[in-house]
Amino acid sequence: MLLETLELVGIVAFAASGALVGVSKRFDVFGVCVVGAFTGVGGGIVRDLLLGIHPPTSLTSWPLLGTALATSVVVFFLHSALGRLRREILVLDALGMGLFASTGAAIALDAGAGALASALIGATAAIGGGILRDVLVNEVPLLLHRDLYAIPALLGAAFVVAGTSAGLADNTCLVIGTVVASGLRLIAMWRHWSLPGPRRPRE
Amino acid sequence: MLLETLELVGIVAFAASGALVGVSKRFDVFGVCVVGAFTGVGGGIVRDLLLGIHPPTSLTSWPLLGTALATSVVVFFLHSALGRLRREILVLDALGMGLFASTGAAIALDAGAGALASALIGATAAIGGGILRDVLVNEVPLLLHRDLYAIPALLGAAFVVAGTSAGLADNTCLVIGTVVASGLRLIAMWRHWSLPGPRRPRE
Amino acid sequence: MLLETLELVGIVAFAASGALVGVSKRFDVFGVCVVGAFTGVGGGIVRDLLLGIHPPTSLTSWPLLGTALATSVVVFFLHSALGRLRREILVLDALGMGLFASTGAAIALDAGAGALASALIGATAAIGGGILRDVLVNEVPLLLHRDLYAIPALLGAAFVVAGTSAGLADNTCLVIGTVVASGLRLIAMWRHWSLPGPRRPRE
Secondary structure (H helix, E strand, C coil), X not given: CHHHHHHHHHHHHHHHHHHHHHHHCCCCHHHHHHHHHHHHHHHHHHHHHHHCCCCCHXXXXXXXXXXXXXXXXXXXXXXXXXXXXXXXHHHHHHHHHHXXXXXXXXXXXXXXXXXXXXXXHHHHHHHHHHHHHHHHCCCCCHHHCCCCCHHHHHXXXXXXXXXXXXXXXXXXXXXXXXXXXXXXXXXXHHCCCCXXXXXXXXX | CHHHHHHHHHHHHHHHHHHHHHHHCXXXXXXXXXXXXXXXHHHHHHHHHHHCCCCXXXXXXXXXXXXXXXXXXXXXXXXXXXXXXXXXXXXXXHHHHHHHHHHHHHHHHHXXXXXXXXXXXXXXXXXXXXXXXXXXXXXXXXXXXXXXXXXXXXXXXXXXXXXXXXXXXXXXXXXXXXXXXXHHHHHHHHCCCCCCCCCCCCC | CHHHHHHHHHHHHHHHHHHHHHHHCCCCHHHHHHHHHHHHHHHHHHHHHHHCCCCCHHHHCHHHHHHHHHHHHHHXXXXXXXXXXXXXXXXXXXXXXXXXXXXXXXXXXXXXXCHHHHHHHHHHHHHHHHHHHHHHCCCCCHHHCCCCCHHHHHHHXXXXXXXXXXXXXXXXXXXXXXXXXHHHHHHHHHCCCCCCCCCCCCC
């Protein structure tokens, strides 16, 4: 129950981030909906393909894609009330990332995947939607830029896997996994935590 | 029988659109064949991955990939006779889109997918090849630009699903679905039907 | 045994090529690891998705992803000792391509795929990692440029399929397939073998 709810919230967050990117590229309402929908359900579809869930849940259940589309339409019409977009995209992206990391890991465990695979599939679900969004609009994916991204996703997913095998309640794992992943990402952005770039080669 | 024929025609149309894009990017004959092949069979491969058909039909059956490659070679050598390319790419793309939307929905129904999943998988097959083509050549996908694209694909696929569940003959559904999807797309391009862009944010 | 070893060597080669591309784009250590990991295991994941192996081996087995990450970290810290990068990326890419073509075809045969599908899936595994790498960093994939690329991959994979059905020992097939694919690619680059570009259209 909490799992389904958090997955829907994650779809709202990612779809909104995708729709805002579409708006910032000045796509029409349909282009915005396509980017929003791909971003909202893309990570879940990649997760289900990796787990062998056919057809992916996002394509068999009305609420998931419907939520992504409704969010995109709302963002399209309300975006000017939102003012500057860059910060909102990043915050929504961080929230969606954490939610997909923890729900993705839990769904992978449910589907019988091992501990390593579940953590990695959770992280893939978390970063998949954002990568699809950025590849679609022809930008270098956010997670390749500075500021930590994939490490918080992996830690959140790993927490769900570790907590579950330690016997914690599923809902507790989901909440803590999400807080860990999204929280770390937000702190990393806020404090401009970043890792060293390559030394400049001799020229 | 009609299903297989229409799928081949769709592959020809999409492969030709991909090959023409490759020609316009001045790739060599092999680059043109790679883009043409990906565009021609890419949507079908994505469809089969979503349905859990392993390995995808396009990789197990000579005629499908062979058709895509042969089309690409022909386009490569004849393209200068075709003159200006932009219009041809768009028309072939519209035809391939409609054919893949209706055949994709029919194949999904055959594979036991539900109504919603079949319509969405048909639409995905229809837009998948074109998205792969545009991502490969590093362009923002056509369907994010103005003029309706995904809505005709979805309507064509939905028609096949609805018609089949209403008891219409399979072939009738396929033909009407294709005409609906490709026709709407062509009319939308011809009349420059487009949806509103985002209001300009206060600056 | 040889199969697993060659797959690991292929992962090292592709991960190093991906990491060098990341370094040349001046990503931080984590961006470099993400590109390296995707490039190193991406082709294998695509191969497993096409074969219906869920979850993909690269996500269930520590050594594969671990090797890709370790390679990326080493490249990140040592790259300046490597001097100019362009040539190294191309050579490593050619080596990884040949290794993935032959191991991919062998794994597909093991999984029960037919001859055509096995050759094509081997070739897909061989080109998949490099395509993912180039799409991620927003470049037109290498294999669409001049100099032969996909033909050597296909020939190497086809050799493994033909040799296996002719009764050659598996290890012999793997070695010859790799030498054929990587060797042809290296010779093509060295001799600037390339196929004709499109005739310039009348303007």
